[in-house]
Amino acid sequence: MSTADRGRPRSGHGKGGEPRGRHRQRRRAVDLLFESDLKDVPATTLVTERREVFDTDDSVGEMTGYAVAIVDGVTANREQIDAVISARLQNWKFDRLPGVDRAILRLATWELLYASDVDIPVVISEAVALATELSTDESPAFVNGVLDRIATLAPQARAASAGE
Template identity: 70%
Template structure:
């Protein structure tokens, strides 16, 4: 989530930040290694960013995507990608983790808002996940 947030704040592709952090990690391990699931999510979101942002936008009620707090956009982007493409992560877990992040990092109204948007998007998850496996 922090990579997606930072990428938007800097106006750079999130995949550039991963590459940058990998370079720094090679000489300074305090930065933390960029590998595994975090990279999968960032690369996955980046590859489908326009579609994911459009999907989120279409499920907002009385808000525009641009008016959302930046941290909420990052949480929604991460969780929407997981809902659609992380077949090994239960939908309820995605929702719970997103609400937890919103509670810890955003406004008092954000947890309920994020939960509502993701709950509406989660209805699509089974069909998208099944299509991705060819079932």
């Protein structure tokens, strides 16, 4: 390995063994989850609408694979995800959170509980990165704290969903 290659991910994977492009997929999913919350429509409906209207648009091509899996998973499990988040908030009400923070927490909670192919530290790191990019200065620390509390449930939840 040359010195220029040191520290670079190998074989199509990013940091922590994550496939490249997953950060972009997560960001696309956050956008859809945020819009869904704002419009009070299922995020899966937004995906379907965009595919119908923009079937030749490259940005819609990005709404495949992992972004759609996130949207589908969050939509299917939203009540449970929201309940888990709400139970781990300290001095906050779920409906009073900034919309983008709700979307990030929903995405990350779904990954923590259902996406056993993603390491727990990667989920938290990615969520904090999204909060840094998309939300307030206080959001990364807030998101990290909530997800640290939710992460304690992840091993049992993942085992249960794998057993189904």
